[in-house]
Amino acid sequence: MSQGIGDTDELTVWQNLRGLGGRFRRRLRRRLLEPVLLGTRSFRETVLNAVSARGHLVYCELPGGKFFVDPSDRVVGSNLMWRGEWQREEFLQAVRALEEAGLAPKGKAFIDVGANIGTHTVYALTSGAFARVVAFEPEPRNLRLLCMNAAINELSGRVTAIGKALGKAAGEAILHLHPRNQAAHAIGRRPSYDGTISVPVAMARLDDELRPLIGPQDIGLVWIDVEGLEPEVIEGLGDYLGQVPLAIEYAPYRYSEQRRRALDELLIANYRTVRRLGETLTPVESIDALRAIDGIVDIVVC
The missing domain is CATH 3.40.50.150 (Vaccinia Virus protein VP39)
Incomplete structure (x- = not known):
């Protein structure tokens, strides 16, 4: 029977290297893509409009309360998602x-x-x-x-x-x-x-x-x-x-x-x-x- 990653706390050298590579790719994506996709208004709004068009909501857990918002909303929803209030x-x-x-x-x-x-x-x-x-x-x-x-x-x-x-x-x-x-x-x-x-x-x-x-x-x-x-x-x-x-x-x-x-x-x-x-x-x-x-x-x- 093969041993899965979750079957032991000990990882092989190869598994550790794969984990290191995965973390590096995630950090790289955040540093390179996030400023473009989220920092550029037209990209961000295109993604959020597509999410809304498919009937999805965004859930925000904030200091003033919890809120479901329409991700395509450019004022109240946007402020809750990005500014927290x-x-x-x-x-x-x-x-x-x-x-x-x-x-x-x-x-x-x-x-x-x-x-x-x-x-x-x-x-x-x-x-x-x-x-x-x-x-x-x-x-x-x-x-x-x-x-x-x-x-x-x-x-x-x-x-x-x-x-x-x-x-x-x-x-x-x-x-x-x-x-x-x-x-x-x-x-x-x-x-x-x-x-x-x-x-x-x-x-x-x-x-x-x-x-x-x-x-x-x-x-x-x-x-x-x-x-x-x-x-x-x-x-x-x-x-x-x-x-x-x-x-x-x-x-x-x-x-x-x-x-x-x-x-x-x-x-x-x-x-x-x-x-x-x-x-x-x-x-x-x-x-x-x-x-x-x-x-x-x-x-x-x-």
């Missing part, structure tokens, strides 16, 4: 802003509007900052990944996932899909020149969805990132507005002059302070500082 620092800044305002959210709910694949949903619970999550994500594939990511982190029992878009009125809308950025799907505009796919989605008001589930006194933060539909989502908060803190992807360049003016007036009438998230958490400013913000920035209003 997606807006985790901004999320932690928002929690700190609440704590410094005397509104520590511990034991309360996190409302995730435009939840995508659930990064912020997972951060909210793995960080210990919140007790439960209500997450809204209308795009079916993103919603499936959100539920998978809640499950892989053993959080399903604390996450209510709702497959609806939110706005100022209930009904139906058309969601235009971005072909490369799974976080950029949009209602009311095409998010890319080359995107051709759109899907009908149910739309609801946020106050109507929350009322049977949770009162404003039990909400620690509402996070709103909906690719330009923020004014309508905030209008749909109804009587929750002013009773719950908001984190908003505030993007005036996406709003018409009339929509921006209406949004600013709504926020200024119901909140007192604003802080900007990003490289650093900015000092507290009066809510009137909204009028001077251009471009796009994540903010917390209390």
